Amino acid sequence: MQGWNIKDVAGGLVIGGFGLAFLIGSFQYEFGEISRIGPGVFPMLVGLVAVVLGAMIVKSAYGKPERLPRVPIRALVAVLAAILGFAGSIQWLGVIPAVAIAVPVASLGDRTVRPLSTIMLTTILALGIWLIFSVALGLPIQAFKRPF
C-alpha cells in the first residue's frame, strides 16, 4: 500500500515544529560547560529529541493511508468562542455577565439546544457560580463591574 497517513504526517510535523522552535530558541541562552550546564542546554537537548521523534512519526506514516477524520466545527467554534467571551466579559463586566455570555455561546455547540432551556441554564449557572466561588469560597471575583 502506498500513500501517507496524513494525520501522522501532520502529527510528526507538529511535534517536530515545536521541537525545532525550542531548539533554535535555545541558542539565545548560554550553554556554559559540561560541569556547569547553562540554561540553553536542556531546551536544546529536549528540542532535538522532539525533532527526532517528530521525524520518526512522519516516517512511520508511510504506507498506511488514512482519511482525515471529520472536524466538529460547530462544537469547536462554540467552545472556543465561549471561552473568549468569558475572558472579554469578566475583565470589564464581572463574573455574572461573563457566565451569561459564555453559557449561551457554548450551548450553541449542541445541535439540539432550545432557547428556553438555555435561558434557564444560564440563570442557574450564573447564580450558582457566583454563590460558590465568590460568596462561599471568598475568591476576589466581582459579580458585576461597572465598565466605566
Next chain:
Amino acid sequence: MEDIIQGFTVALNSSNLLYCFFGVTMGTALGMLPGIGAMAAVSLLMPLTFYLPPTTAIIMLAGVYYGTEYGGSTSSILLNLPGTPSNAITCIDGYAMAKKGRPGAALFIAAVGSFVGGTTGILMLMLLSPLVVAVALAFGPAEYFAMMLIGLIAAGGVTQGSPVKGLAMVVLGLVFGTMGFDINSGIIRFNLGTVHLYDGINIVILAMGLFGIPEMIVSINSPKGDLLSKKISLRSMLPTRDEMKKSVMPIFRGTGIGSIVGPLPGTGPALAAFLSYAIEKRVARDPEAFGKGAIQGVAAPETANNAAAQTAFVPTLTMGIPGSGTMALMLGVLFAHGITPGPTLMTQHADLFWGVVASFWIGNVLLLVLNIPMIGVWVRILQIPYKFLYPLIICLICIGVYSVNNNVYDIILVWVVGAVGYLLRYLDFEPAPVLIGFVLGPLIEENLRRALLLSRGSVFELFERPISGTLLVIAIALVLWIFWSESRRRSGSVQTASESAANS
C-alpha cells in the same frame, strides 16, 4: 507503643475530630473542582488555622491535603478533568470506565485504593520512619535524575497508541516546562516577550487546556454524549467480583510505589501515580485493555498517589525537609505556631507527632465513609444531559483558571492551550504524558545540573554510582525495549525490524 495510644487519644478528642472532618470534607470538595489542587486548597484554608492549637491546625490541613487526592479522582473519572495533576493518569481509564457505564465501580475502587494507600502509608510513617529517612538521604541528584528519567520514559508507554507518540508528548511537556523562570541561572526562558509568562505556563492552565477543552469539543453532539441514559441500579454502581479481584494486586503494588516515591523530596503523588500506572500496564496480562477502561488503571494510580501523599509527611515531620510546595506550607504552619520540625519533633512534641499520625488514620476512614455513599450522587450528576453539563464545565474551567492570578490573560492562555490540545487530540496524541513531562522537566534539569556539578562534569560518574548507575541502565534498556517492541508491532517482517534496530 504508648505514644501511639496517646496519639489516638489526642486525635479522637472532639475538637480535633471535628476539624479533621472539616478538613477532609473541604479537601474533597475543593479537590473536585478543576483548577483547585492540594496546594490551592491548603493555602485557601490555612488562615483559618492560625488561631487553632498547632496539633489541630496540622490535623485539619493534612485532612485537606489528602482529601484533595480523593476529590480529584472524582472529577477525573466523571468529567475527564483532573482535579489535581496526580489524577491526570486516572482520567485515562477512569473516564473510559465512566463512558462504558461503570463510573460507580471506578469511583468505588478509587476510594478503596486511596484508603488502602493512605493507611498503609501511615503504617510506613509509624514503623519505618528512620529507615525511610536513610534511604531518602542516600538519594543524591544523580539518583533523582536517573529515577525521573525512568519515570519519563515509562510515561511514554502509558498511552494507548504508539509509544513513540507517547514519548513525543512527554517531550512536549518537557519543552513547555522550560518556559519561564529558570531556577538554576536566574534568567527567564521562552516567555515570548510577555510578562505574563515569566513563570511559564501554569499547570492548571495546561491541564485544563489539554484535558478539559478537547474532551468537550469531542463529546458535544456525539451520540454517546448523554452518558448513562439507562437507569442505574445500586449493584451496577459497585464493582463486580471480578473487578475487585483484579484490583487487589494493583492496589498492593501501588501502595509500594507510592510509599517509596512519597518520602523522596522533590517527587510527589503525580510521579507515583504515573509510575504505578506504567508498571501495571507492563505486568498486566491484558495490557491492551488499558486506556479502554481497565480497572487496574484506576486502582493502581489512585492507591499510589494517596500513599505518596501520606508518606510525604515523613521527611517533613521527621527531618523538617518539605518534599513539595504543599509540604512547605505545612512547615510554615508549624513555624507559625512556634514549633520547629525535625528529629526532635518526635521526642519534644510527641503528642503533636503521634496525634497527627493518628488523625491520618481517622481522616482516611472519614473519607471512605464520606465518599462511598456519595457515589450514587455523582453518578446521578452524570445523567444530566451533556448539553447542560458542558457549559458548566466551561465556566468552571474559566473561573478555575482566572482564580489563580485574577488575570484575564490566563483565560486567553487556556484558550490557546485548549486549541493546541484539541489539535493534538485530533492527531491522535494523548495528553496525559505532557503533564508528567511538564512537572518533571524542571526537576530533572535541576538534578542533572547538580549531578554534573558534583561530578565535575563527568558523565561517567553518574554511571559509576551504584544506585544511579543501575537506574540509568534500566532507563536505557527501557528505551531500547520500547523501540524494539514498536518495530515488532508495526510489521512482522525482518526488514522493518532490522531497519528500526539500525535507527535506535
